[in-house]
Amino acid sequence: MDMSRGAEHDTRPAAGPYSLDERDRRWALVRQRAAEAGLDCVFVPLGNGIDGRYLSQYRSACVVLPTDSRPPIVIIDSFADRAARNDWIPEPRLANRAWGDAMTRALRDAGMERARIGVVGLQGGTVSHARSPDGVVVHGVYEEVTRRLPHATFVDATDVVGFSRYVKSVEEIACLTQAAAIAEGAIDEMIECARPGVDLGVVYARVVQRLLALGSEYHPLAMTAGPLGAYRATRYTNPPHGKMLEPNTIITNEVTAIVGGQNAQEDQPILLGPIPDEWRRVVDLQREVFEAGLERMRPGTGIGELIDFVNGYGEKRGGKTLMLMHGRGLGDDGPLLSPRVRGENVRDVPILAGTAWVWKPYGMSADERIQFVWGGDVVVTETGGKLLFKRPHGLVSLT
């Protein structure tokens, strides 16, 4: 649906920028994986808003998707989505706040009383809900559903939807590309307004304002600001008022923009002063590992192989480098690879064509005193990682 003010003057939410073909592609992928896992249906219960959105475009939907190609039953809350309708699911059921009852009825109507039901979001997945080891399912209603369907078998199926989400379609990559451009527009705003004497809270507000004005959904802007070389600066995800920027402050950031639900993140450090020579060497090292990693980000490469390459790259060059990347998509995408989360459990997961990542490896001095992270969104192609953003590599110096 065209969101511009056309003749019909209609502002009803559509299915975002996605076509019906995209809907059918997603459903078919999920059904295929569910069938391979021996499931009679995939069940997205209350609490798993991200996967509900993937399958229905509603913000907080419950979904029963039979494996046998019948259309899904989708439940929304009449107040939650404000009685919205979209062309993916023109006639969702309304929960009217009685979610346990609505979910049980949906499973019964789909003939799942004695079925093998794959529950999505019951625990953290390999490539989705990566930061939620305990899953995202609401206890009260899930317990009610399982109690009322005592002959059904409920098993975790987070990866069934997760691996469907893992490889992006053309439409999803278009959204990510647009989101990355918005994030870069917001970085321009940060570069424009970050100066010594300016309140960091004002900078924060201006950047978020820019993100929203360019059409992003909201995602918290993450920033740190501290003296160059300070070991660890405080991370802010809300406006930090009363903190005035000073000369030689380094601002690091994770600027996330969202289009069509797709989260793009761009990271652009900014220094309020000249770049010391010892930092230039680390910035150069980070650029090298960034480019070399991009080159190796080819379909079929195992994540373990890429981790080893990145983590070993710096030492041969008199510094240190560490893996920092994670999947991109509708949110909480994985695998998540960072100095804290080494990815031992995902080493065998292959990097596939069409997977999207925020790629931002660490470059460090040998003594780890200087640490530099720069990066953004990439999509994997046959020839390696392709940037979804345009700005040049480096530490922005505002003098």
Next chain:
Amino acid sequence: MDGGVPRGFSLAERDRRWAAVRANAAAAGFDCIFVPLCLDPINLNLSPEQARGTRSDCRYLTGLDNAAVVLPTDGRAPIVVADRDNSNAWVSEVRAANRRSWAPLMVEALRDAGMERARIGVSGLRNGTVSHVRTTSGVVNHRAFAEVRRALPNAIFEDGTDAVGFARYRKGPEEIAALRNAARIAAAGLDELTAVARPGVAVTEVYGRVVGRMLELGSEYYPLALDIGPLDGEQHRHEDPPIGMTLAAGDLIINETDAVYLGLIAQEDQPIVLGPVPEAWKPVIELQAELYHMGLELMKPGASFAEITRGVAARAERAGMQGWSMLHSRGYGNDGPLINTQDGRQDRTTGVQVEPNTVWMLKPSAVSADGRIKFRWGGCVLVTEKGAEPLVSRIPGLVAIA
């Protein structure tokens, strides 16, 4: 405090909250209050208010955005679990899950507090009387909580939502100061909306400007809700910036403009029309102002919600129109009770009274006799001994931008 604006909550405020929760827990016969791992606001996003409310109890008790809490009733300090060791001035020690399941740490916390055979009040297990009111299924993470119950088979787990909820319901002076500041910020957001909303302007630009202004003044983010459409037609709601949409002459912009200060949410609502106010609307708007002022008078300590809703309806009826009440408590999110005679929503109000130092969103509607014209305006009010008073001074009415 800085010019009447608190920069953070004091230790005295922390102790006041813990004491209030302990007293409620003791009265309910609980040995402790347990706030388990709760859902995140992205995944349980039934509405901005419900999303904000998912992890409201842990923030109330610890100042942390996401934490599990075991607060013994007997006066011992709480044990706090979080993903990282992000201790703060209120909580000097945090047990960190470090991206692993929280269940083992929650079990350990309950065991360390001696709760293996205790009666444990679980907050957020279901909707409460004055908190988590819209979330009938509760906000508790299934997997982690189920594991806790399995590991502690001799403990009794019961719903303890109201033990925390009624502590949250009655605001302390620091909370009222924070809410007053939030209301001021929301009002400034409305000023920005009035300044920028013009025919031909992109709604994304309007959205960004209003939110940016509130963040600049110290608010945390809360989705701005804009219902936009022709004055004589249907308005559709947007809780994110709608790409490609521009304002048109004659549009009515209804809004819920929320600002969040130190976690506490204030809302101010100011309808705007991009054109003149039609004559037929004027008596409805005038009646709405009367209903609002009447609501302020009726909201005295001890008043019942039935008295308020009846009074509003009767006044409107005398004017040959309809009057709908809409009020709900304010706080960390998803506060209640929610009373909305327009759509029939009325939460449980048994045992709830309008009390001094409770803070409310008051926004009654006036509706023309034929039901064609509906007008709602309102904002946050504080209940005092004499009735309710607005937290920020504004004048009811429809702003016309010609």
